[in-house]
């Protein structure tokens with residue numbers, strides 16, 4: 001048994017986490033939080049946060065518990081706030097309700113709160129416990145996009161790709177359908193349904209013309225974002241044709257007015273930004289804080305160079321493509337393995353015949369990471385159907 005933990009605590013904290021997940025899309029730009037009040041082993045109140053201006057999870061659970069909150073334990077997925085925001089500090093409500101013990105999943109990543117909420121509760125004589133097991137990690141993960149946004153004003157970006165055993169994302173002519181199995185593609189649709197936005201480079205749209213919906217998953221379609229420096233997005237692309245059904249954004253540095261107007265008339269929103277970092281910050285401010293990047297090697301390299309990718313999910317298929325085909329990332333290899341980009345907290349799973357590698361980017365923005373706009377990716381960007389055989393430097397992570 002962990003220090004300060006009682007029998008049944010895990011179960012109630014898990015329930016608080018599940019409640020927090022219900023507010024996944026509504027809570028932004030606030031964190032996702034769930035809370036449960038337990039008196040005499042019985043759940044007497046529960047709730048989750050539904051977004052700015054609405055009561056915090058703790059307040060909802062306490063209101064439901066009423067007088068039964070006196071002497072009860074409050075389980076909350078995230079440290080209660082102690083600030084006077086729109087709804088008043090939760091710590092004061094907890095003290096006023098007579099709660100005697102608070103079990104917290106994770107501390108608040110917001111520097112204005114971090115630790116202070118717990119200190120306020122302890123000062124009022126309330127016993128506090130912070131989970132240090134698996135649930136702690138899960139509670140932190142749930143608000144990772146929020147953490148990235150609150151600390152850096154940027155979205156949390158997951159780079160998803162399907163590669164062959166030799167790390168290629170397409171055949172020499174640019175054909176990528178299908179590298180991974182149907183089981184992998186089903187998982188991708190679930191990843192899409194869990195993201196606020198799915199993002200690709202314009203090269204992928206020009207070559208693959210993807211729809212980028214979550215049609216095989218039981219969830220809403222994410223917003224689609226196409227990134228292009230010059231606003232080169234064809235009016236007959238599927239993402240444009242379906243923009244009235246699924247919100248679609250073209251993130252661009254420049255675009256001529258007539259092209260922007262034509263896209264706008266078809267329901268595409270054109271967002272202008274001075275670069276990738278500025279563009280992503282603009283998306284994050286609009287609530288797109290969890291982005292699944294499904295683009296090709298060129299934009300992947302640019303995002304990595306600018307330190308804008310947080311996590312990889314790579315589906316590795318039992319397939320060998322050979323030389324001359326595009327690599328996972330179009331960047332020059334460093335001289336030494338020690339200088340390569342690497343992943344931490346790596347988890348390997350399977351999806352049908354494929355293996356799936358999930359991990360966090362640990363070396364970002366290293367000087368060694370230089371984009372190499374190889375002839376192959378330039379050709380792909382222009383929709384060429386044959387490629388030079390010189391593959392350029394390999395990147396094998």
Ligand SMILES: NC(=O)c1ccc[n+]([C@@H]2O[C@H](COP(=O)([O-])OP(=O)(O)OC[C@H]3O[C@@H](n4cnc5c(N)ncnc54)[C@H](OP(=O)(O)O)[C@@H]3O)[C@@H](O)[C@H]2O)c1
Nearest residue numbers: 161162169170174176201202203228229295296297298299
């Ligand atoms: N297997 C997989 O998982 C997978 C996934 C995606 C794609 N692919 C394959 O990859 C190939 C396409 O490769 P790609 O490298 O051309 O795709 P991409 O990286 O998705 O798109 C490249 C385009 O992104 C835009 N871009 C790049 N850097 C930028 C920056 N710094 N700022 C703004 N815009 C930027 C440019 O558009 P503009 O030229 O319009 O400025 C560039 O041409 C296709 O063969 C496709 O099948 C495979």
